[in-house]
Amino acid sequence: MSKFRNFALAAIIALPSVAFAAEAAKPVSKVAAKDYGLGTPATLDMYKAYLIDVRPDGQGAPVGKGTVKEGEKLFGDQCSSCHGDFGEGVGKFPVLMGGEGTLTRDHPVKTIGSYWPYASTLFDYIDRAMPFPMPKSLTPDQVYSITDWLLNQNNIVKDDFVLTNENIGTIKMPNGNGFYMDDRKVAEKSFWNANACMKNCKPTVAVTAKAISLNDPPKDAKAAAK
């Protein structure tokens, strides 16, 4: 099927290592425990209900599994009113599929398939924040199914792929290598400028653009609020 066309390509792009990001945090020596006598010592049982984070290697993923077929049904019932039958988005609601090859264009379409670096993020986000009007109402199996269907819809997994807590950390995303650590200090080094010009800094000054028609939303209005 055509929606599957990029699977091979996606699969050979290696999962980016999160190790590069670890460089951002300098090693910090152990912070000694200091007893203020405040707070209630807690066993896992007491805060288990809050533990809903899933990280790229799958750590934190709840036991469960889901299928593309089941996901399609659930998405139709619980998500399509805002995100469209195929994840194409209704009105200003986010688009959840497509956009491959647009990242270098003027109006890039950033979706799960074209942009997101990790599949874990998709599970984690749906589980905590969707469906928008009723967050945290889905069971783990339901979230696995919907995640599976969205990955399939973005040509990342096959129609018969069963997504589980065991394999969610192994999914390779098409734009998995598309990110790098903040490099402003290097790439924008020229902005650190001890000799900022104060007098006669340019020969002429002309107005090149003006905010005029404000009744029309700018083309990137959606992006602007994110």
Next chain:
Amino acid sequence: MKKPSDSRAPAQVSRRAMLAASTAALGLAGTRAAQAEQKPLTVSEWATQLGRPVDDHAYGVPSKFEAGVIRRRVDWLTATAESSVAFTPLAALEGIITPNGLGFIRDHGGTPDIDPAQHRLVIEGLVEKPLIFTLEDIKRFPRVNRIHFCECAANSAMENNGPQMQAVQYSHGMVHNAMYTGVLLKTLLEAVGLKPNAKYVMPEGGDASGLTRTIPLDKALDDCMIAYNMNGEALHPGHGYPMRLVVPGWQANMWVKWIRRIKVGDEPFMTHEETAKYTSLMKDGRSRMFTWPMDAKSVITSPAPEAPWMSKGQNVISGIAWSGRGTIKQVDVSLDGGKNWVKAQIEGPVLPFSMVRFYVNTDWNGDELLLQSRAHDNTGYVQPTKNMLRAIRGRSFNYHNNGIQTWQVRKIGEVNNVEVS
């Protein structure tokens, strides 16, 4: 008295906004009316009769003549009013402290009304002793007071592709500056004790969106706070009541509101808000991530499109500047679109990761001006032009637009959002 023209209203972005905008114009007119009248003074009616009881408003509200000074949302910008933003009315504000009722609000799943007695904060993960805190527990820890700006990384994003919003409220209104009272996060991390492999913390919101971000441990142990009061009073719900994270100088998205959990871990968590969002797409199709500090930025808040000058002669250019890399050192102002600059006077407190207020007094002859401001911080960073940003980043970077803003003061009563060569 000169009637305010339509151009004084904030951007006409929807019918609702237009209605709100004309209210704003009226509000401003009230404060500007008297100067043109050439009559002998008379005794006002409010000098000959009693005013209202002292507790007429048990929680005070501004004068009815300031009714236009309100946060505003832009209808077409977002799909819902719950995942949206209400912007700070910067043109009406002075000094460096943003009143709590006017500081911008960016929610991802609406503003919850949390019962503080039921709220809990748990710190868990790579810790020696997981602890669950009540608000009362948090208030019993040693306290600090800090003044910090809080700027959304998407502030001015609508301006990335050219001048868009005919109001500083919309072009720059995703920033506020306030004094926070709370406990240093370091103190709480000492209370739970960290495992040797701890490298990151992940704050999580207790609202519908359950927003999460990764923060490196050195920042967490440096100056982050769990705040419960803002400008003296309890945080407002829209700012995270009963407690929020304060991450000085860094993207507002990391200042998790309604914080219910802090997980300590050894790898970044790669959450939705630091992968799908808050990453900057560069012109080569790859994206910067973890762009945490907000670069130095400034903007003239008056005059502005919604607050034009109404008279020639002596006028004050007033603006704000801030840097997420440290302290503002200098602000320059240009009247001619960046050809020549003068140093502005910084008036009031100058603090790390806080706004400063700057002024330039002018004797305006009524001719066109192209007003700009340019911030310098103590790391030597100088606020770039928008074109300097585009040359390096392209046009799809979305976040961290700190480019120099130009206001065209065209004539009495008219200021436009423009870009210059």
